[in-house]
Amino acid sequence: xxxxxTLQTKDDNLLVHLYRFHGDYYSGVRDYQKAxxxxxxxxxxxxxxxxxxxxxxxLMENAAEVLRTIGNYDxxxxxxxxxxxxxxxxxxxxxxxxxxxxxxxxxxxxxxARQFPKADTxxxxxGRITKNRNDKESRMLFLYNGADLxxxxxxxxKADNLYQKCxxxxxxxxxxxxxxxxxxxxxxxxxxxxxxxxxxIWSAKKYDxxxxxxxxxxIGLNDAERSNWIYYxxxxxxxxxxxxxxxxxALAAESSLFFKGLLYKTGSVIRSMVxxxxxxxxxxxxxxxxxxxxxALMNTGDSVRIAALRNEIGELERKLNNDFVEFKQxxxxxxxxxxxxxxxxxxxxxxxxxxxxxxxxxxxYRAFVYSKKTNEPIYVELFNEKxxxxxxxxxxxxxxxxxxxxxLVWSKLLPFTDGYTDVYFSPVGLLHKVAIENHSMMMEYQRxxxxxxxxxxxxxxxxxxxxxxxxxxxxxxxxxxxxxxxxNLYSATNLRGNHWGALPGTAREMEIVGNCLSGKPDSDVAxxxxxxxxxxxxxxxxxxxxxxxxxxxxxxxxxxxxRKSNHEYMRRMSxxxxxxxxxxxxxxxxxxxxxxxxVNLDDGILTYDEIANCKFKDLEVVVxxxxxxxxxxxxxxxxxxxxxAFKLAGATNLIVSLCKIDDSAAExxxxxxxxxxxxxxxxxxxxDSARDQMKxxxxxxxxx
Numbered sequence: 001x002x003x004x005x006t007l008q009t010k011d012d013n014l015l016v017h018l019y020r021f022h023g024d025y026y027s028g029v030r031d032y033q034k035a036x037x038x039x040x041x042x043x044x045x046x047x048x049x050x051x052x053x054x055x056x057x058x059l060m061e062n063a064a065e066v067l068r069t070i071g072n073y074d075x076x077x078x079x080x081x082x083x084x085x086x087x088x089x090x091x092x093x094x095x096x097x098x099x100x101x102x103x104x105x106x107x108x109x110x111x112x113a114r115q116f117p118k119a120d121t122x123x124x125x126x127g128r129i130t131k132n133r134n135d136k137e138s139r140m141l142f143l144y145n146g147a148d149l150x151x152x153x154x155x156x157x158k159a160d161n162l163y164q165k166c167x168x169x170x171x172x173x174x175x176x177x178x179x180x181x182x183x184x185x186x187x188x189x190x191x192x193x194x195x196x197x198x199x200x201i202w203s204a205k206k207y208d209x210x211x212x213x214x215x216x217x218x219i220g221l222n223d224a225e226r227s228n229w230i231y232y233x234x235x236x237x238x239x240x241x242x243x244x245x246x247x248x249x250a251l252a253a254e255s256s257l258f259f260k261g262l263l264y265k266t267g268s269v270i271r272s273m274v275x276x277x278x279x280x281x282x283x284x285x286x287x288x289x290x291x292x293x294x295x296a297l298m299n300t301g302d303s304v305r306i307a308a309l310r311n312e313i314g315e316l317e318r319k320l321n322n323d324f325v326e327f328k329q330x331x332x333x334x335x336x337x338x339x340x341x342x343x344x345x346x347x348x349x350x351x352x353x354x355x356x357x358x359x360x361x362x363x364x365y366r367a368f369v370y371s372k373k374t375n376e377p378i379y380v381e382l383f384n385e386k387x388x389x390x391x392x393x394x395x396x397x398x399x400x401x402x403x404x405x406x407x408l409v410w411s412k413l414l415p416f417t418d419g420y421t422d423v424y425f426s427p428v429g430l431l432h433k434v435a436i437e438n439h440s441m442m443m444e445y446q447r448x449x450x451x452x453x454x455x456x457x458x459x460x461x462x463x464x465x466x467x468x469x470x471x472x473x474x475x476x477x478x479x480x481x482x483x484x485x486x487x488n489l490y491s492a493t494n495l496r497g498n499h500w501g502a503l504p505g506t507a508r509e510m511e512i513v514g515n516c517l518s519g520k521p522d523s524d525v526a527x528x529x530x531x532x533x534x535x536x537x538x539x540x541x542x543x544x545x546x547x548x549x550x551x552x553x554x555x556x557x558x559x560x561x562x563r564k565s566n567h568e569y570m571r572r573m574s575x576x577x578x579x580x581x582x583x584x585x586x587x588x589x590x591x592x593x594x595x596x597x598x599v600n601l602d603d604g605i606l607t608y609d610e611i612a613n614c615k616f617k618d619l620e621v622v623v624x625x626x627x628x629x630x631x632x633x634x635x636x637x638x639x640x641x642x643x644x645a646f647k648l649a650g651a652t653n654l655i656v657s658l659c660k661i662d663d664s665a666a667e668x669x670x671x672x673x674x675x676x677x678x679x680x681x682x683x684x685x686x687x688d689s690a691r692d693q694m695k696x697x698x699x700x701x702x703x704x
Contacts, residue, residue, distance in 0.1 A: 012049060016042045020059045027062065029221065030228040032070050039063035057083050057098075061105060073113035080106040095132050103129075107145060111152045119149055140169045144179075148186060156194040163187050184209055192243045203240060203247045207255060210236055215334065218266055219325050222317035224310070226266060233259050238357035241366060244379050253368040253377040254338045256355045260426065260458045262334055267648050269333045271615060273325050280324040287316045291613040298609070336460045338370065338377060344462070345372045350417055351459050352425040354382075362386055363429065369416045380412050388430050399434060406441040414445065422684075423453045424462055435658055443695055454684050457647070467680045468620050469547045470523045475514075476538070477552030477625075478507035478529040481604070482589045505667035506552035509625060512667070513550055516674035534586045535602045535610065545617040549646075552666070554584040555626030555657070557641060581641040582607040583626060611645035619650040621683050623673075625666050626657065653683045665701075669694055 001018055023038035039059065046056045060079045067076035084106050087099045103126060110119035123145060130142040147162035163183065170179045184206040191199035214233065218226060237259040240252040274280050294309045342351065353368045363385035368377040391405045399405055409431075417423050425437070436442065437453040446452060456462060481501070510527050518525045528537050533553075558580060583606040591603025624642060643654050655673075672693045676686030 012045050016045045016059075017055070019045075020055070020062070023059075023066075024062060027066050029225040030232060031225070032066050035066050036063065039066065057086060057102075061102065064105060064109070068109060068112060073109055077106070077109045077113060077115075080109050095129055100126075100129055104145070108148070111149060114152070116149075116153060119152075123149055136169075137173070137175075140166055144183075151186065151190040151193075154193075156190060156196070159190055160187075160194075160196070160198075163190070181209055181213065188239070192239070192246060195246060199243060199246045200248055203243070204251055207236075207240065207251060211258065211335070214262065215331055216327070218262065219270070219327060219330055220318065220322050222314040222321070223267055224314055225318075230263060233263065237355075241355050242357040242359065242364075244366070249368070249377050249379050250338060252379070253353065253370065256353055256368065257336060257338055257341065257458070257460055258334070260353075261336065261460050264458050264644070264647065265334065265461070267612075268650065269330065270321060270325055271648070273329060274320050275615065277324045280320055283316065283320055283323075287313065287320065288613065290316060291609070295607070295610045295613065298607070341460055341462075342370050342372055342374065347372055348419075348421040350420040350423045352413060352416075352423060353459055354426060354428040354431055356385070356428050365429065365431075367413060369413065371420065378416065380416075382412060383408050385430060392430055392433055400438065401440050403441065406439050409436050410439075410442060410445075417449070417451055421451055423451060424456050424459060425453060426456055426459050433658060438691065443691075447692070452684065452688050457643075461652075468677055468683060469618060470517055470520055470677070471547055472545050472618075473513065473517050473523065473525045473548045473550070474541060474546050475510055475525070475527045475550040475552070476529075476533040476585065477510040477513075477527075477550070478503075479533040479553050479584065479586050479588075480530045481554070481584060482587050503553070503663050505663035506625070508667050509550075509552040509670050512671050512674050516678040517548075520678065531586045535604060535606050538585070538606060539610070539614065541616060542614040543617070546619055548621045548623070549616075549619065549651075550623045550625065550670075551583055552625040552670075554588070555582070555624060555642070556584075557581040580607060583624070583642070608642060608645040611642065612648040614649045616650045619646075619652065621653045621655070622646045622651045623655045623670070624657070625655075625670060626661070655683075655687060665694070665698070668697070 001022075004014060004018060007014075019038045019042035023035045023042065026032070026035035026038065039062065042059055043056075043063065046059075060083050064076040064079040064083075067073070067079070080102065083102045084099070087096070087102050091099050103122060107119060107122040107126065110116070110122060126142060126145060130138045143162045144166045147159045147166065150156075150159035150162065163186070166179075167183060167187075170183070184202065188199065188203050188206045190196075191202055214229070218229070221229070237255045240247060240255045244252040274284055290309065290313050294306065294313060297306050297309060345351070350369065350371045354365060355368065356363055356365050358364070361384070365382040365385065365388070367380045367382060369380060370377040387408055391399050391402060391408070394402075427436070435455075437446075437455060442453070507529070510529055514525055514527055517523055528534075585602075585604045585606050587602065588604035591605045624646075643656050646654055669690050672690035673686050676689045677683070679686075681689065
């Protein structure tokens, strides 16, 4: 593309090639929106010139494949019908392999669009071509087509017979590796729809094949490309969860552990492997420099330069991953069985893994429950997401006191907690947006039954150790945000997350951290306040050992609705992100209001990308004593916001908020929390104790 820009005269033929290669690349990394944008540009050039050559037919087929993948069958049919017609006119002889391939594509379009009469017509034509070709592989592919058509029509016995013949043939001919992924997908889907007892065996085969493929492919992708796989991975896990009662419950539970871990941990695991490889250091340092430069460019809003630098960063990440990440080590880190997890528990610990799947009626929530004593995970059917969403739309204080909400989420799960003292649960979907463990009735249940519920992102990452390593503690608070804003973002004045004014409670929090932790042996406590609490000061700890970070400041999270604002910073970011979150540091008002902030200036706004680009050693706890720090884009594996950024930066545990928090209440909570930490309690114990004391002090304030 860069070379094309230097040409004296523009060449439509060359340009259309470039657009097609762009489309093919983005299709390969599952960025289908960008793929279609490139394909459409190329097709428009052909439409304008009227010159449809062989290259244009391949382009149309590739575009049709993307359309089919995203479920736009009608548009895919339009393109493939045109290709078939042109190829038929060109070759005349319908035995030509390119015509055969085009006919196959159209055949599957008709199946997916459930236009079975047209699919039958094309199938007959494929049969005539197969007879003329007279080779065994063509006959097997024809049987494969017939199996797909029979399965789509609900003729399961016929489809099963044909699929089994194809499987044996491809296995005997040594071509199973090429076809097995597609075969397994279709066979397992058919066995599920037909409630066949064969589902259990074949779904296990499918899971093993797909898992191996995903592990291999994930290593070679950069961060942005891996995010495009979310839907694909979610779809595979959802299928196993949806048909759990028909298949292997243990394998379905294991698939949830694998996929949550894969999406939540891959970035940090790969980064750790690259950082520990001496041969990768020169390239890794260059990558860090490029990311720092990108973060600086974000202040300019220069979308062209930003896009170009993002591409360079993607190439560097891909090269590092391919050259320096060892597959066996990566697999060991990511592929953890449910038995390994449960065997690491004590007799008094229970796990609840919330999962979900989507069908034509909506998104359904389920849970796997297991402990050291269970031989197989217990599968519990819960509720539809519409029911949960109806509660979340209410004010938070209503949700945390609603008996109906408590019954919806917990009524079917609590009977399994009898006899356990600690329950660790991993949320999914909208459950990331509500602190379900802190519901008023749930608090009473925990007190009465002497049991504690602990939220964790991934159950493979339990950290149940007692006490915290506190050799290096860093705290930011009592920050000078410079000039006040012209208008407030929220009406209240004592919330952490409204206009960026002073927060008196944070000054006392800094005293609390210092008083509680400074006196401990071998403990180094660094506290930054006023104009010393800068982004740059935070960045200076990159690569160093920090056991605990504490931020007492304003925090924010904005989605598409929130960004319709007059604030300059929000306008700049809206051109670059779908959503964004951050913490306010010294001088933040300058960056928030100033359109001329410049490239190299510290703007006082610590964002997701800036945090995720850091790596801290032995970071046991991050405390984000600010508003909305637990919010972000909700995907299958969790919330892609500040908490994920700190996870990528090395954090083991995080304390975050899911709403606006009161300045005075935050100060009191942190007093109780750090008194517990100073006494040698684990982060869970200190947090639970602080929560209980707040509940006793404010029985009528559910958000406190």
